[in-house]
Amino acid sequence: MFDLATKKHNSLNFLDLFAGAGGLSEGFIRAGFMPIAHVEADTGAAFTLQTREAMHILKAHDELETYTSYISGKISRNHLYSSAFKFGPSSIINATIGRQNLDNIFSRIDALVGNQKIDLIIGGPPCQAYSLVGRARSQLKMVGDKRNYLFIYYAEFLKRYRPQIFIFENVVGLLTARETDGTRYLDMMISLFREIGYSIEFRVLSADEYGVPQKRRRIILVGKAGKHDGFFPEPDKVPVDFLVKDAIGDLPPLNAGQGAPYNTKIRKAPSHWLVESGLLSGSGSITWHDARPHNTRDLEIFTEVVKRWSEKRERLSYNDLPEGLKTHKNRNSFLDRFKVVAADLPASHTVVAHIAKDGNYYIHPDISQNRSLTPREAARIQTFPDDYFFESASGKPSRTSAFKQIGNAVPVILSEKIANTLIRSW
Known part of the structure; x- marks a missing residue:
C-alpha cells in the first residue's frame, strides 16, 4: 500500500x-x-x-x-x-x-x-x-x-x-x-x-x-x-464510560431519504469518546450520512418501536404491533425483526451485512428522525474513521454496497x- x-x-x-x-x-x-x-x-x-x-x-x-x-x-x-x-x-x-x-x-x-x-x-x-x-x-x-x-x-x-x-x-x-x-x-x-x-x-x-x-x-x-x-x-x-449516543449523537439530524454519500459538515460538538477515539476527520466532515427512504407502514412501525423502548425500556415484539401494520405471515419466529439501536446503552446490538437489505433491525433512536441508520452511523458503531469512503463496483455511490461492507467488517x-x-x- x-x-x-x-x-x-x-x-x-x-x-x-x-x-x-x-x-x-x-x-x-x-x-x-x-x-x-x-x-x-x-x-x-x-x-x-x-x-x-x-x-x-x-x-x-x-x-x-x-x-x-x-x-x-x-x-x-x-x-x-x-x-x-x-x-x-x-x-x-x-x-x-x-x-x-x-x-x-x-x-x-x-x-x-x-x-x-x-x-x-x-x-x-x-x-x-x-x-x-x-x-x-x-x-x-x-x-x-x-x-x-x-x-x-x-x-x-x-x-x-x-x-x-x-x-x-x-x-x-x-x-x-x-x-x-x-x-x-x-x-x-x-x-x-x-x-x-x-x-x-x-x-x-x-x-x-x-x-x-x-x-x-x-x-x-x-x-x-x-x-x-x-x-x-x-x-x-x-472501562465502559460511553454510550451509543456518544458515537452517533453529533451527526446532523435527517429524515428518511435525506442525506448524501459525500462530505457533510458536522456542527455539533463531538462527545469525549469521539475525540479520544481518533475517528473524527481533520476537516470536521463525514461521508455516507445518507438515510434510505422507507414506506409509510415501516415509518409507523418505527415510531411504535422507538416509543416502546423510550417509554417502557422494552423491545417491541412483532405480534405487539397493531394488526393493520402486520404483513408477515410468520408470527412464531423472528419476532424482533424491528429493533431500535438504543442510544442510552453502552453498546449497540451487532451490525451485520443484512443491514444492506433493510434497516428494520437498526432503527434510529431519535423518534423525531424516524428512520433507520445511515451508513455513517453504522460505520461509527463499527469505529471506522469519518473520512473512510465506501465504494461500489460501478463507481457510482451505492448505499447497499456501503452497508454490506460495513456489516461484514x-x-x-x-x-x-x-x-x-x-x-x-x-
Whole structure:
C-alpha cells in the first residue's frame, strides 16, 4: 500500500487476505504496521481498499486536499487514483482466493514484496458458512459449502511466506460448525496450521469490552511460528464510560431519504469518546450520512418501536404491533425483526451485512428522525474513521454496497487494540 522503499526499518509489515473493506487492516495501520498487499474478491470492497490506500499515500505526500476533493464529490475516482498512484502502483489485488487463482495472486504479491520478508498475515475468510444464522437458513446447514474450506488456501499463504505470526478472525459460530462426520472445522484448521509449523492460541473477544460501542463477539485465532505458548495478544479491557449516543449523537439530524454519500459538515460538538477515539476527520466532515427512504407502514412501525423502548425500556415484539401494520405471515419466529439501536446503552446490538437489505433491525433512536441508520452511523458503531469512503463496483455511490461492507467488517478500534498489544510483545 505504501512505498516500501521508504518504510522505516523497524516497522513491521503485513499481508491482508479476505480483506473486505479493510476494518482489520485499518486498525493495524493505525498501530504502525505497514501493509504490503490486500487480497479481496468483492470488487466494491476492493475499490474501497484502493480509495483508502490513495488517502494514505496522498497524506504521506502532503497532498491530502486531493482526497478531500474526492470525498466532497468534486473530482472523479479516476482523478483520485491518477493523483495517488503516480507515486507507485496500487497494491490492492481484486481476486478470489482459490486453487485456480493462487499462482497469479502469489506472483503479484511477490512483485510487491521484493526482497522483503512478510512479518504478519491477517484476515478471515467469509463467515456465512460458519455463522449460526447462515446455518439456520441453509437446508444443508452449510455442510459442503466451499467457503467452509477457505482456510486451506489461507494455509497456502502461510507455507509460501512463512510469517512469524498470523491472525485469523471469524464468527463464534466456528466453535460449533461441523463436517458431516461431526468434525469441527475449527479443529481441522488448528490441526493444519500446527502441521505446517505454527503454535495456535485463540480467544473469543467481545468488541464492547475493548472500547467499541457494539456487542460483537468474534474468534481471534493467532498462530506463531515454532513451539510457543502464552503469546495471544489479548488487549486490556476498557472501562465502559460511553454510550451509543456518544458515537452517533453529533451527526446532523435527517429524515428518511435525506442525506448524501459525500462530505457533510458536522456542527455539533463531538462527545469525549469521539475525540479520544481518533475517528473524527481533520476537516470536521463525514461521508455516507445518507438515510434510505422507507414506506409509510415501516415509518409507523418505527415510531411504535422507538416509543416502546423510550417509554417502557422494552423491545417491541412483532405480534405487539397493531394488526393493520402486520404483513408477515410468520408470527412464531423472528419476532424482533424491528429493533431500535438504543442510544442510552453502552453498546449497540451487532451490525451485520443484512443491514444492506433493510434497516428494520437498526432503527434510529431519535423518534423525531424516524428512520433507520445511515451508513455513517453504522460505520461509527463499527469505529471506522469519518473520512473512510465506501465504494461500489460501478463507481457510482451505492448505499447497499456501503452497508454490506460495513456489516461484514472487523471494528477498527478492536483491531487497533489487538495490533498495539501484538506490536509491544513482538
